[in-house]
Amino acid sequence: MSRLIASLTLAAGLLTSASVSAVEISISCSALGKEYEICKQGVDAWASKTGNTVKIVSTPNSATERLALYQQLLAAGAGDVDVFQIDVVWTGILADHLQDLTSKGQGVVGEHLPAMVETSRVNGKLMAMPWFADAGLLYYRKDLLDKYKRPVPQTWSDLTETARMIQEGERKEGKGDFWGYVWQGRAYEGLTTVALEWIASYNGGTIVDEKGEVTVENPKAVEALKTAAGWVGAITPEGVLNYTEEEARGVFQAGNAAFMRNWPYAWALAQGADSSIKDKVGIAPLPKGGADGRHAGTLGGQLLAVSKYSKNADAATDLVMYLTGQEEQKRRAVQGSFNPTIVSLYGDADIAKANPFIGDLADVFANAVARPATVTGQNYNKVSTEFFNAVHQVLSKRAEPAQALNRLDRDLKRIKRSGWQ
Secondary structure, eight states: OHHHHHHHHHHHHHHHHHHHHOOEEEEEEEOSTTHHHHHHHHHHHHHHHHSOEEEEEEEOSSHHHHHHHHHHHHHTTOOSOSEEEEETTSHHHHGGGBOOOHHHHTTTGGGBOHHHHHHHEETTEEOSEEEEEEEOEEEEEHHHHHHTTOOOOSBHHHHHHHHHHHHHHHHHTTOTTOEEEEOOOSSSHHHHHHHHHHHHHTTOOOSBOTTSOBOOOSHHHHHHHHHHHHHBTTTBOGGGGGOOHHHHHHHHHTTOEEEEEEOTTHHHHHTSTTOTTTTOEEEEOOOBSSTTOOOOOBEEEEEEEEBTTOTTHHHHHHHHHHHTSHHHHHHHHHHHOOBOSBGGGGGOHHHHHHOTTGGGHHHHHHTOBOOTHHHHGGGHHHHHHHHHHHHHHHHTTSSOHHHHHHHHHHHHHHHHTTOOO
16 A cells, blocks of 8 residues: 555656646747748647657738737736737837847857848847748749730839730630739838839839938939839739739639739748649749849848747747747748748758648848848838838828939938947
């Protein structure tokens, strides 16, 4: 009897020990496209491996709304979320509230795309780990280009002409709600990425240059915005002024647009079994702003960071290292077409089979246009907000491009007056 009691006591002690060591970690995951589903699979695998549990906190699809939510939580020192999924331009904005991951990432961070690592550092410290890379891309209907005997557009002028031709042709055949080109036009961070692509493609700069000088008021930028404003109501629906990524994808995936600007995540969804355009889609770099322009996709992507207010920072950090590791990044690339940040995975045969275009994207990322987040530091959000609001005024015909950029130049210089940092 004494042995039995001793055994039961030991078993109870082991169970108590296990329950004490097991913790619950909360992570914010975007619900954009398949992100929530793919994220849940990853965190569930980590939970099964470690004995911990994970609670997923869903966040707004709008990047601007998501950042505002994060800032509200962190400013209050709330420990509600242990791991934050953050945009590549938010590291500097949120750094004061994040754990320094330098020591944990030291052995592996060199395996990641240098541009993504750069977005993860603040003052030399690794404040986040790269999770997946993004750059703006042009999606097109291969079947419709064949039908109308048109090549993949290389310039915005080519795209405008081809989109109009296909739109007119499809509407004559009874598709009254068919459009030539859809993209993200709501006044939010997504419009900053899209409009930066237009301006950079015309060699009009990046709003604020690497020396911190405001450069947005120039003839090339005016030309770029004039071109884009001309699409609205012509080859692009008026409703685009309220589109985020998912609204644009919804129109394109329903078969109601010839071209779409979006991030790589949309590929897996367009190729899904329930997609009306499965096997009819191609991907290419975004068009140039003319013969002397350039293909310009804005650098995007997401990082994972640990809150300074996490009560389980070690476990939270372990989750981050697992989710950003090679095995998990490969799974996410194959199942969700999320582009790896680990360079060696761009030569992986399984990823190439699932997403034939991924191998070609290393060059797109290498030449992607960075938003001026590093140089403007804590002021980036103000800069971006002023920029996308000015662009939205042009697109909605409430201001002429030259007028809007002149006013924007004054507003940005006012923000800079006391220094970007």
